[in-house]
Amino acid sequence: MAHPITAAAPAVTPISVKAIAPWALFVGLLMLTLLYFVGAEQGATALLSGEQVHEWVHDGRHLLGFPCH
Structure with missing residues (x-):
């Protein structure tokens, strides 16, 4: 009887909040800017x-x- 090939699961390294925070802030500001231009960039708020x-x-x-319109 053949034995099934098993592979060891790769180790998962947690990412700290301190490492993610600058990227989360950058992406959040980018999304808010995009939302402004799509939703409000016309008329009195232009x-x-x-x-x-x-x-x-x-x-x-x-x-x-x-x-x-």
Whole structure:
């Protein structure tokens, strides 16, 4: 009878919160910036003049449920 081949499970090294915190902050700020440009960058709250940002994110705005018309 053949013996099944067993492999040792790789050791899992935990990642500390101190190592993850800067990346989590960076990704969070990036997502908030993206959410602002998709959801609010037009009209009275516009940081950039013109309609270029609105046109670039127009379909994403509707996909996420933000009205724009």
